[in-house]
Amino acid sequence: MTKAITKEALTGLVAELTAAGVRVIAPAKAADGGTDYRAIFTLADAILGGEMPRRSLRAVFQPPTEAVFGWERKGTGIELTPAAAASQPQVVLGARPCDAAGVNVLDKVMGWDYKDDMWFARREATTIISLACAEMAPTCFCDKIGLSADATVGADVLLRPAGEGYTAEALTAKGEAFVSGHARWFSDEPVTADPAPPSREAFPLDKIEEWLEGHFEDALWADLGLRCLGCGACTSICPTCHCFDIVDETDGTAAGTRRRNWDTCQTGLFTVHTSGHNPRADQASRCRQRILHKFEIYPKRFEAVLCTGCGRCVQACPAGVIVPEILDSIAQRANGGAA
Amino acid sequence: MTIAEAVDETPDTRTFRLTFQDPAVAETFAFEAGQFGEYSAFGAGESTFCIASPSTRRGYVECTFKKAGKVTTALSDLNAGDTIGFRGPYGNNFPLDKMEGANLVFVAGGIGLAPVRSVIWTVLDEREKYGDVTIVYGARSVSDLVYKRELEEWAGRADVKLWQTVDPGGETPDWKGEIGFVPTIVEKAAPSADNAFAILCGPPIMIKFTLPVLQKLGFQDSRVYTTLENRMKCGIGKCGRCNIGPVYVCKDGPVFSAEEIARLPQEF
Ligand SMILES: Cc1cc2nc3c(=O)[nH]c(=O)nc-3n(C[C@H](O)[C@H](O)[C@H](O)COP(=O)(O)OP(=O)(O)OC[C@H]3O[C@@H](n4cnc5c(N)ncnc54)[C@H](O)[C@@H]3O)c2cc1C
Ligand code: SF4
Ligand code: SF4
Ligand code: FES
Numbered sequence: 001m002t003k004a005i006t007k008e009a010l011t012g013l014v015a016e017l018t019a020a021g022v023r024v025i026a027p028a029k030a031a032d033g034g035t036d037y038r039a040i041f042t043l044a045d046a047i048l049g050g051e052m053p054r055r056s057l058r059a060v061f062q063p064p065t066e067a068v069f070g071w072e073r074k075g076t077g078i079e080l081t082p083a084a085a086a087s088q089p090q091v092v093l094g095a096r097p098c099d100a101a102g103v104n105v106l107d108k109v110m111g112w113d114y115k116d117d118m119w120f121a122r123r124e125a126t127t128i129i130s131l132a133c134a135e136m137a138p139t140c141f142c143d144k145i146g147l148s149a150d151a152t153v154g155a156d157v158l159l160r161p162a163g164e165g166y167t168a169e170a171l172t173a174k175g176e177a178f179v180s181g182h183a184r185w186f187s188d189e190p191v192t193a194d195p196a197p198p199s200r201e202a203f204p205l206d207k208i209e210e211w212l213e214g215h216f217e218d219a220l221w222a223d224l225g226l227r228c229l230g231c232g233a234c235t236s237i238c239p240t241c242h243c244f245d246i247v248d249e250t251d252g253t254a255a256g257t258r259r260r261n262w263d264t265c266q267t268g269l270f271t272v273h274t275s276g277h278n279p280r281a282d283q284a285s286r287c288r289q290r291i292l293h294k295f296e297i298y299p300k301r302f303e304a305v306l307c308t309g310c311g312r313c314v315q316a317c318p319a320g321v322i323v324p325e326i327l328d329s330i331a332q333r334a335n336g337g338a339a
Numbered sequence: 340m341t342i343a344e345a346v347d348e349t350p351d352t353r354t355f356r357l358t359f360q361d362p363a364v365a366e367t368f369a370f371e372a373g374q375f376g377e378y379s380a381f382g383a384g385e386s387t388f389c390i391a392s393p394s395t396r397r398g399y400v401e402c403t404f405k406k407a408g409k410v411t412t413a414l415s416d417l418n419a420g421d422t423i424g425f426r427g428p429y430g431n432n433f434p435l436d437k438m439e440g441a442n443l444v445f446v447a448g449g450i451g452l453a454p455v456r457s458v459i460w461t462v463l464d465e466r467e468k469y470g471d472v473t474i475v476y477g478a479r480s481v482s483d484l485v486y487k488r489e490l491e492e493w494a495g496r497a498d499v500k501l502w503q504t505v506d507p508g509g510e511t512p513d514w515k516g517e518i519g520f521v522p523t524i525v526e527k528a529a530p531s532a533d534n535a536f537a538i539l540c541g542p543p544i545m546i547k548f549t550l551p552v553l554q555k556l557g558f559q560d561s562r563v564y565t566t567l568e569n570r571m572k573c574g575i576g577k578c579g580r581c582n583i584g585p586v587y588v589c590k591d592g593p594v595f596s597a598e599e600i601a602r603l604p605q606e607f
Contacts (some may be wrong), residue, residue: 187423246578293579
């Protein structure tokens with residue numbers, strides 16, 4: 001189902017949603033001038049199609065820090081209070097297609113075997129309306145990961161720029177329900193979307209996976225390890241990185257909170273055993289882990305690469321560790337060429 | 340869960356017997372030897388330990404842990420009657436069904452006896468299902484031996500061959516066991532590999548030197564099992580901490596055969 005929506009209608013839609021108690025999250029200016037996904041109250045606050053939000057959409061479904069439960073000592077017992085699962089309906093407006101795709105990729109690890117309730121409570125309460133990118137930044141490489149500037153993966157509704165307004169394509173049952181539930185803002189008038197930027201040839205991801213499988217030891221890792229500072233910036237802004245830590249917080253009294261906090265495989269403490277033995281004792285092995293997890297481990301287990309080509313890590317890395325460059329050089333090696 | 344009993348095994352190692360506070364869970368809770376749990380000292384956090392009690396005994400679980408850091412120190416401070424948190428059972432288990440009718444060789448070092456003890460008692464509780472049982476257990480010193488009462492019990496059983504050893508220098512004047520490192524004593528005990536399986540747990544260095552001894556004795560890698568102890572947090576295949584190559588140790592392990600381990604990248 002494809003309809004059209006004008007900017008004015010979108011303004012009205014946002015007003016209607018917020019008035020009804022629906023949280024609307026969109027790329028918007030943060031206090032320091034950068035762009036982040038934030039709650040907005042009027043469309044004027046959203047920056048649709050502007051610069052890439054600094055942090056990915058992951059935080060909307062799994063905040064960097066969140067309480068899992070509270071506990072309180074009662075005599076010799078402990079009383080647990082589970083954190084309330086988020087149920088307030090929310091709409092993400094203007095999600096980057098690479099970010100919507102990232103959420104879809106993470107559904108796999110969050111949903112296999114044991115289901116992550118907190119993740120899926122938020123997933124169910126959220127409608128994702130993504131917006132096709134009118135242009136690609138030099139750091140973007142979603143097309144080379146097999147997505148595109150107008151990829152539909154993970155989105156419930158995809159808006160495409162169309163002159164002064166947008167086309168609106170409902171992609172899922174949730175998306176159709178959303179569009180028909182707010183039908184008065186959408187029109188059936190045929191509108192043609194502006195052409196999306198063309199896609200380049202994708203990396204040979206199967207070949208890269210195969211190469212990685214056979215090259216746990218390779219000079220490439222030492223090279224990356226020498227450059228990488230182990231700061232973890234790349235993993236903290238990534239839409240698909242999902243490592244976390246579990247910690248207790250207490251003020252030393254009879255009560256406290258167990259929290260889940262984002263973590264990163266890029267620090268030495270991540271894997272160190274209590275004995276001091278560390279299976280990943282150097283930065284080379286930690287860089288290798290990030291690349292392996294994204295392009296071999298995850299694809300093997302979940303049939304999806306753990307990268308959507310958003311390019312954030314390229315922008316964030318203070319040391320010039322550049323994933324598309326790494327993939328290029330692996331592809332060359334996989335093809336038997338010198339890198 | 341409630342700590343029903345707390346036993347000091349060594350100066351820094353304790354065993355808790357934990358009973359369920361929820362009667363419905365007590366009724367239904369079951370696990371297999373080799374599985375682990377996440378244990379909480381509220382306020383300090385969670386730690387991963389194997390379930391040290393046998394799967395044949397229902398209604399409680401036991402864990403044995405070494406005081407090593409934040410959580411284990413907080414747990415050590417708890418006593419009978421106190422509440423601790425437990426999530427589990429997680430992970431895979433030792434394939435006891437495959438081992439029926441076979442001779443079993445258990446090799447453990449230090450606190451590595453905890454997971455092995457779960458299997459030993461499970462086997463002894465259904466003794467008629469298995470062949471010979473040989474146990475080689477070593478610790479750094481006499482005072483580092485865990486489960487001392489049970490070692491005595493096994494030593495006294497006609498249907499168990501027990502070899503106890505301490506590292507050179509770790510013996511006391513009245514020590515009657517062996518003196519020497521575990522791999523050496525395994526070589527000396529020389530259990531037959533015919534129709535046998537070996538179960539091996541202990542510090543990485545012990546595993547590393549015991550594997551070749553077992554190979555020399557004729558044990559095939561596919562019939563030698565051990566556990567990997569990569570650092571864990573969630574225990575359920577989400578947090579990403581325990582990966583070794585494409586393997587999630589918390590889901591695909593912690594039990595692996597030596598054959599499987601040889602195929603893994605060396606990141607443990
Ligand atoms: C499957 C599995 C089964 C296990 N079974 C058992 C078992 O049966 N019994 C058992 O005792 N253990 C077992 N372990 C190990 C056990 O999980 C750890 O010993 C335990 O979690 C330590 O927790 P802790 O909070 O006390 O240590 P932590 O407080 O986490 O302290 C240890 C960590 O903190 C850091 N650290 C702390 N102090 C320092 C310092 N001064 N300098 C540098 N770094 C420091 C280190 O990085 C170290 O890794 C098992 C582990 C696994 C994965
Ligand atoms: S690895 Fe880099 S490019 Fe790929 S999704 Fe993560 S941040 Fe984006
Ligand atoms: S790759 Fe770059 S951003 Fe990532 S940990 Fe290394 S230095 Fe930091
Ligand atoms: S412990 Fe979290 S993934 Fe294995």
